[in-house]
Amino acid sequence: MVSSKNLESRTAAVAEGRALERHDVVELRSRFGRAVRRLETDALGEPIVHVDPEHNTDVLGYLRDAQGFDMLKDVTGLDLGGDQPVQVVYQLWSTSESKPLRVKAEVPPDRPKLKSAFGIWRAANWLEREVYDMFGVRFEGHPDPRRILMPENYEEGYPLRKGFPLRGRFTRAEQTRRALARDLEDIYSLAELEVARSGGRGQELASRLGQVPGVSVSVAGADVPDLETSNMILNIGPQHPATHGVLRLVVELDGETIVKCTPHIGYLHTGFEKLGEYRTWNQNIPLTDRIDYLAPMLYNIGYALAVERLLGIDITPRCKVIRVICSELNRILSHLIWVGTTAIDIGAFTPFLYTFQERERIYNLHEAYCGARMTTSVTRIGGMMADVPPGWLDGVAEFVETFPKTLAETERLLTQNSIWIGRTQGVGVMGGADAINSGLCGPNLRASGVAYDVRKDNPYLDYETYDFDVPIGENGDTYDRYLVRMEEMRQSLRILEQALDRVPDGPINVSDPRVILPPKSEVMNSIDGMIAHFKLVMEGLKVPAGEVWSSIESSKGELGIYLVADGGPKPVRCRYRAPSFMNMSNLPALIEGSLIADLIAVNASIDIVLGEIDR
Amino acid sequence: MGQLSTTAFLISSALKVLGVFTIWLLAVAGVTLAERKVAAWIQDRSGPNRVGPWGTFQPLADGLKNFVKEENLPAGASRWLFYLAPVISMFPAFVVFAVIPFAAPLATPWGGVNMVIADLPIGFLFIVALGSLGVYGLVLGGWASNSKYPFLGGVRASAQMISYEVALGLSLVPILMLSGNVSLPGIVHQQQQSLWFVLPLLVGLLFFTISYFAETNRLPFDMPEAESELVYGFHTEYSAMKFAMFMMAEYSNLIIASALIVTFFFGGWDIPFWTGDDLRYAADGSIAGGQSAWWITLLTGLAYALKVGFFVFLYIWVRWTVPRFRYDQVMALGWKILIPLLVVYIIVLGAVMLLLEGAGITFGTRYLLWLTALNLILMLGIMFWLDRSRIIVGTGWRQMRPQQAKPRG
Structure with a gap:
């Protein structure tokens, strides 16, 4: 589709508006009517479909099921600054027909909210978390709506919004102060810190936090099991010989069998x-x-x-x-x-x-x-x-x-x-x-x-x-x-x-x-x-x-x-x-x-x- | 020439202990260097070459470093057990060698000296008993560290050691059946008189080697350490000299494994095709079988060292060549393959021995050749029928068929 070779013909297509006559776009428009707000083309002449944020999952589900767009390549945000709406961009691909389609949904910048596409493509899981993390767009129905690259208790806002200064909202001194003020327990859940029970360190930590062992503790949004259960929470990383960098995998183990694995990323986030x-x-x-x-x-x-x-x-x-x-x-x-x-x-x-x-x-x-x-x-x-x-x-x-x-x-x-x-x-x-x-x-x-x-x-x-x-x-x-x-x-x-x-x-x-x-x-x-x-x-x-x-x-x-x-x-x-x-x-x-x-x-x-x- | 007097016995024993212990420590240091040099050679790099000529003094530098490094104790660790674990780990590794004969007996003016520190009548059981003590070091080290990775390593260590202890014990039974005694000098002597047991007990050697790989926690069986999974397993939290003690225990065990393979299967200190060294220390202190001389003792000692060195090399070679098993695969190999096969092997071997003795063939070269034939057949059976050459040619490997992606739509 997009080889530099046929760029010229592509540009011509834009001029003639041919991309918008593609049968899938036409069908989409006839089926959804006003839910498809407007159509555009990008620099390569590929169609961009703006949809009503209320109906984003309907359109996306239809595209996957009826039009064969089985691959969700990307979900990202776009903030043009000021009062302009935040755009959420879905880049789709049909493996059967080898063609792309971009769907955009515009949400108001003050209370951005969309329905999650996780039910349509599981690929949306982390991508939507990243959009939330960077643009503050909340995805309803997302199974795990946490921040992903920034720390879970990050308070400065949503970095990729235009109003967010490059250096962050807080001064460097304030950032340092907050980082130092954090206790181990703010970063790691109690169950992770708890070691072999006989050590007693877990109980000690629990009492320091005013918690009683046996009571379910929820730290940093993740549900950790009771301290009384036999599953062990093991922190693989951020420093571990086999994580290929600073990656932290919180693993819930039953013996040596992994019951649940939660990757924590963002340690190397450079922006x-x-x-x-x-x-x-x-x-x-x-x-x-x-x-x-x-x-x-x-x-x-x-x-x-x-x-x-x-x-x-x-x-x-x-x-x-x-x-x-x-x-x-x-x-x-x-x-x-x-x-x-x-x-x-x-x-x-x-x-x-x-x-x-x-x-x-x-x-x-x-x-x-x-x-x-x-x-x-x-x-x-x-x-x-x-x-x-x-x-x-x-x-x-x-x-x-x-x-x-x-x-x-x-x-x-x-x-x-x-x-x-x-x-x-x-x-x-x-x-x-x-x-x-x-x-x-x-x-x-x-x-x-x-x-x-x-x-x-x-x-x-x-x-x-x-x-x-x-x-x-x-x-x-x-x-x-x-x-x-x-x-x-x-x-x-x-x-x-x-x-x-x-x-x-x-x-x-x-x-x-x-x-x-x-x-x-x-x-x-x-x-x-x-x-x-x-x-x-x-x-x-x-x-x-x-x-x-x-x-x-x-x-x-x-x-x-x-x-x-x-x-x-x-x-x-x-x-x-x-x-x-x-x-x-x-x-x-x-x-x-x-x-x-x-x-x-x-x-x-x-x-x-x-x-x-x-x- | 006769039995040593008590004083002479004490003095000679003390000298032997001193000599063996010194050489042992040097050998352990040498093996650490050898490991790194051989690894470097296998991996096409230089290895240690800064300290001394050809990096020879690297172990000394390592030792010095470990002496001056900071000791640490993890919060909440069980202090005494934490300190005790490396000692427990090292002790058996250093003591087992006491019952292994390492050279031909030497006649001295004060009487015959047997070149084994302690010729225990239960030499065999001593090895098995002490060998299984070592696991306590690993388990306690893992548990006392109060840390999750060591804990998992300790659990793995105990499970693996217990399983392979059984396999190891069973793989010693054929030797017992064949030799009919538990004294190691006795076993060496029998091999001198007839054939090295590697031939009549080929299958036994296979199982023994595999079991000892697992016992020494070397790759591909290094479950308790598994550095890419459990960081460093049971000794993650150890540093400085305590860490060095674990390392020394590991390398001592490596030498012991090689020494045992040599003693049980490769004639101990026997020099092949030469009857001049067929000396035997009798209970009354006399040396039978030929003229004893200091150079024979020295030569046999060197032959022994060479053989042991070869098997140490083999262990190192394997370590730097193959990947690691998964934990459940190790356990499955132990319980589902090694132990049943060993039981079958023992039964078959016993039956054939009974047949041979029924046919009037007594222990000797001919008897052993019959067993050799049996073992060769069994070996082929295991390799090509039971294993279906899975190990040799890696059956089950798949070939990738590159294909053009579908034409563009």
Whole structure:
């Protein structure tokens, strides 16, 4: 649908208003009448349906059941400031027809309230919590309407509302004072602090709180069981060897069986989305690679692509191929650390070091290209930060040639290993339909048997011209997730080989002086060049008013970037739909009823990176 | 040459204890280094190489660090049990070696000296009894820490140790049946006279090794620690020297496991294909079977160390190669596979021994060769019929069929 190739025809479609004649939109309108308030198109010509907030779930339910929009990709908010209504944006996708649809509901900013879409898509669970957390929109009927990224007792308000200052409502001194004034018991529930009963510490804490053991204590909104029950509450994290960052899983255990698992995230919340509204378009790029620091270039590329789509510009052929090379290198980079850390979590340490050596080679390539190893910031809107240095492509070619050996060695340690098979097969199973409904994405979704890959279903960077396969699992268990990722690395190598063969000569950046700085010779020698340079440096790039929901296939899943521009030098909204966030929200469903060891294995297998979850 | 006088016995015993203990501590330190060096070698990295030549003094540096590190005691911990646990854990690990013969007996001017610290007539039972004491250290350590991860580790430790104690005990029964005595020097002597028991008790060796992997809490059976699940299991809350004591216990147990495998199945200190070392210490202090000499004792001691070293290497090798079992899989393996199979094995072995003796074949090389044949058949049966080569080729692995995603709609 949205390849940069047919951007032009797309723009034409907007002009003619054809997108709004799409049969699903027409049917929707005829069926719901005034509940569909108005129709718009975005920068790509995709339809946006504004619905009456009273009827949002009716429309969404109809879209899922009658129109085949089985995938809820994103729920997010949009505040335009002032008294304008807060918009809640639902980004839908139909896997059968490969088409998107955006539904918006406008709610008054003072008492925003909507019906929860959780009953339609389980994927809405965490997404709606995030909208509540960031915009204060309450979702009626949501099973767990708590804050998600901010602390549960956060008092400063809703950060992504325009009225919320970047530094927060309280002064730094006040924030520090409040943080220090908090007691352990404010953060952790009594049942978590209570240790083996004989220690007596639990009773001591209980009496300090004026509680009596045996009375149900409710702390921080979570229902904790009686102190008299035999279930143990175990806090896995925030510091734990197997949480891959600062993640806290509160696990209720019956013996070693997990009765209930509640992930607590937000420890690494950086506010990239809020920060994005205060940076110019190009200044946002260094923020993007800090989100998923394990595949930084993918985020750079995804973001640049989204802005370019919003601008309606087409990047140069050389840039496209270089971006494909960077994307696939980073996919391998991320999958390698996935294999390594998952193996560690299941007890095999050695594959980790094998994969790390290969990662080191990719990092060396990063360094040779842009000087940085992790925080690459390699793209610019309209191109790359520079052309690749001489010999760099040979380095990539050498990597492509030698890497399969290590991959095979790693596979030999794991694929047919009986213990590995025993630990991963049948663990953390989710079927295809469930996986689509609950927002599982990327290799996890494909392991469940759903052949959805943005590179195939909604190609960008000319991915449709590369010959590669999409590996699909059958059982949706941890073992399939492993196999899918191993195979994806091989497919990435195939893409890399083809890309290396076709790197065209020519400029890496577009020659549009409104987007890319003109060359120094022009700046110094012509008045036009100097003016263009001056305007770009002083004012930044201007993006025409409009919005776009653009996505790429990141290593973790579908990375959606929702950008809203008002014609100014900075985004109005800069939303990252993080694939890890979606995958993580499915962890409880995947592991409840299994053992602690499975929790660790499954948690590792869904490939989370906390920077991306917490943003 | 005759029996040692009481004074000479005391002096020789004291010297043996001192010597063995010193070498033991050095060996434990050496194994910690070996673990890291072998791991590094397997993982294609350097390993410790800063302290001393080739990192040789790394264990000393570790020891020093552990001496000066801060000791901590978690709030609400049971103080005495918390302190006692590492000691309980270490004590059996250091004492079991007393009954294991480590070299050929040596004739001295004061009488024959048996190269085992204490040739207990119940050597066998001593090992089993003390070996199972070690679990108290783990359980108490986990419980006394007053912390949830150690607690879970302790629970796992007790369950696992109890289950595998049974399997371990059962896997020793075939040796008892074959050797007919419980003295370890006696068992070594029998192997010298005929065949190493590895051949006639091949299946027994398999089960014994697996059980001892579980007993030593090494990967793939390191349930009580399971660092990616339980942080560090039963010793999460331990630091400094108490932590080091747990580590020393672990590595001592590793050496003991190897030493026992060597003693029971690989002829102890016997040097193969050489009858010059077939010496035997008799109860009256005389040494039978050949001319005793200091170099024979030394050579056999070295042979013993080499064999033990090989099995230590094997343990390390396995640890850095395979993933960890899940807790319930460990228990299932113990109760549902090892124990029933061992019972069957014991019955089959007993029946065949009875048959052989009925056929007039007495204990000797021929007798053992018959048992070897039986064991080979059983081994093949276990591997290819019972296990259906699940372990060897990992049957049950699935292949990924890459496919094109559906064409765009």
